[in-house]
Amino acid sequence: MKRHLTYFSAPLTAAAIAFSVIATACGSDDFKIKGEIYGADNQPVVLAKSDFHGRWVAIDSTRTSGSGSFSISRPAPAAPEIFRLEMDGKFIYVPIDSTETVTVTSSVEKFGTDFSLSGSQKAECLERFDKELMALPAGISTDSLESFKRNVYTKYMRDGQGSIVSYYILTKLIGDKALFDPENDYKYFAAVANGFKQLRPDDPHTILLETTTINAQKQRNKGKGKTIQIEAEELTVIDIDLPDENGKNRKLSELVGNGKPTVVIFSLLTHPESPALNLELSRLYSSLGGNVNFYHVSLDPDQYTWRDAAKNLPWVTVFDPDGEYSKAALKYNVSDLPTYFIYSAQGELQARAANINDLRKQLR
Numbered sequence: 206m207k208r209h210l211t212y213f214s215a216p217l218t219a220a221a222i223a224f225s226v227i228a229t230a231c232g233s234d235d236f237k238i239k240g241e242i243y244g245a246d247n248q249p250v251v252l253a254k255s256d257f258h259g260r261w262v263a264i265d266s267t268r269t270s271g272s273g274s275f276s277i278s279r280p281a282p283a284a285p286e287i288f289r290l291e292m293d294g295k296f297i298y299v300p301i302d303s304t305e306t307v308t309v310t311s312s313v314e315k316f317g318t319d320f321s322l323s324g325s326q327k328a329e330c331l332e333r334f335d336k337e338l339m340a341l342p343a344g345i346s347t348d349s350l351e352s353f354k355r356n357v358y359t360k361y362m363r364d365g366q367g368s369i370v371s372y373y374i375l376t377k378l379i380g381d382k383a384l385f386d387p388e389n390d391y392k393y394f395a396a397v398a399n400g401f402k403q404l405r406p407d408d409p410h411t412i413l414l415e416t417t418t419i420n421a422q423k424q425r426n427k428g429k430g431k432t433i434q435i436e437a438e439e440l441t442v443i444d445i446d447l448p449d450e451n452g453k454n455r456k457l458s459e460l461v462g463n464g465k466p467t468v469v470i471f472s473l474l475t476h477p478e479s480p481a482l483n484l485e486l487s488r489l490y491s492s493l494g495g496n497v498n499f500y501h502v503s504l505d506p507d508q509y510t511w512r513d514a515a516k517n518l519p520w521v522t523v524f525d526p527d528g529e530y531s532k533a534a535l536k537y538n539v540s541d542l543p544t545y546f547i548y549s550a551q552g553e554l555q556a557r558a559a560n561i562n563d564l565r566k567q568l569r
Contacts, residue, residue, distance in 0.1 A: 236301045239276035240309035242292065242316060245269040251291040252277050254540075261289055262540075273313075283535040284408040285369035292316050298335065300327040300369050331370050334361050338377060338384070354385065358393055367404030371397045372414065387421040394418045409538045412443050416554055442552060445469070445502060445533045447523035450515040455523055460498040462552025466568060467498040471534055472543035474514040474522070475505045482543060483518065485561045489568070490520060497568060504528050504542065 238252065248269050253261040269275045281304045290297045290309060295317035299307050307328045311320035318339060322328035334357065341353065362371045375397060377384045387394050398414035405411055445457040461467045470486070473479060490499060499520030505511040506528050515522040525531045531539075537546060545558040547567055558564035 234281055234304065235278045236281050236304050237276060237278045237306040238288065238290065238299055238301075238309060239306065240274070240311070242269055242273040242275065242309075242311050242313060244313035245273040245275075245292070246271050248292060248313070250275050250277070252279070253289045253291060254286060255289070263291075264540075283538075284405065284410065287369060287373050297322075298331060298373065300325070300331050300373065302327065302369070327368060327370050330361055330365070330368075331373060334370070334374060338379070341379070354390065354393070358396075362393070362397060365400075367400050367408075369410070371400070372410050375414075387417050388424050391418070391421045394421060407536065409443070409536055412554065420553070442548070443536050443554065445500070445523070447502065447525055447533070449521060449523050450512045455500075455521050457500050460500055460521065461548045462550075463498070464550050465496055465498050466550050466555075467500060467548040468564065468568070469537070469546040469548070470499060470501040470543060471531075471537065471539050471545075472501070472503060473505050474501075474503045475507060475510045476542075479514070482561065483514075487519070489561070489565055493568065502531075502533055504531050504534065 242248070242250070246269065250267055250269060251263050252265040253263045255261050265277050265279055267275050267277050282301060285300065285302045288299045288301055290299060292313070293316070297309060297311065297317055297320050299309065299322065301307070302325070305325045307322060307324040309320060309322060311317075320332070322332040337353075337357070341350075345353070357374060361374060362368075365371050375385050375394060385393055394414065395418050398411070398418045401408060401411040401414050442458045442461045446454055449455050457467070457469065472482065474483070486499070490497065501515075501518065501520060501522040503511050503515065503522060503524050504527075505524070508524055508526070511524055515524070525533055537544075541559070543560075545561075545564045546554065547556040547558065547564070549555045556567050558567055
């Protein structure tokens with residue numbers, strides 16, 4: 206499966222254009238969300254995807270026909286994901302594993318509250334859960350809510366190990382509060398994390414579930430006056446092992462957790478806008494006085510040109526020969542370049558920054 210990485214919102218290179226055409230033409234690598242929205246005459250429908258910090262980013266859009274029908278096709282995700290359809294500020298959530306076709310039926314008036322999903326068991330499962338969640342009475346008692354969560358776990362999560370629907374349920378909100386709170390509902394997070402670890406060890410959701418579970422366990426034990434030992438393999442590092450400009454392989458895990466924050470940078474060093482970006486990064490790096498690590502992953506198509514640019518940078522810079530099809534970028538769910546990830550001084554994946562200003566704020 207192939208993906209396209211956008212960069213600086215700049216025009217695509219010839220290679221990227223060729224890639225885009227190939228991906229579009231290869232329908233076998235696409236998933237499709239189609240359906241009918243009754244009463245929607247030539248109205249916009251937006252497809253969005255969430256990053257790992259709850260921010261929804263529009264990735265495609267279309268308009269309904271006069272009868273309300275619509276169809277959107279996109280390259281299949283590297284790992285199962287939740288997508289969101291939006292119409293007039295209302296939302297319907299759709300799980301996608303790979304190349305399936307999911308059919309959505311609703312109406313303009315009840316979009317997001319009265320709808321049906323078909324085409325996969327997970328889609329039908331998510332529909333049932335969402336409708337049960339929406340049916341909860343306002344001001345539900347604590348005991349009733351705990352009973353609801355137990356039933357949800359039994360019906361949708363216990364036997365759905367490694368299912369993106371389980372991940373979705375753990376991230377749902379009731380108003381502005383989480384349905385499942387990691388510290389109080391630690392056992393549910395641990396159960397789902399174990400399922401993902403066994404069945405989807407390379408899924409980016411797995412490391413985030415493990416991170417949440419370990420942090421919740423720390424807080425629970427801290428509150429009880431206990432301490433826990435975290436083994437080295439439990440450190441939440443999505444490791445990368447690639448060659449630097451001297452041909453020596455450098456592992457990200459050698460930097461993470463050494464008492465300094467570590468920033469993982471995905472970019473193209475040979476892009477026309479990169480010199481200006483690298484200047485800003487150099488200023489930030491210098492201003493922090495050696496109290497931060499940078500691990501810079503370059504997805505450039507030309508290794509020789511990249512090496513000339515990389516040798517002048519004062520931090521670790523590595524070259525990914527897979528370029529646009531980088532396995533490391535897939536693991537980190539990178540869709541835009543440049544993108545930054547921040548590990549804490551203790552080695553925990555802590556934040557994602559979309560631009561240099563956001564990165565600067567996160568490190569201050």
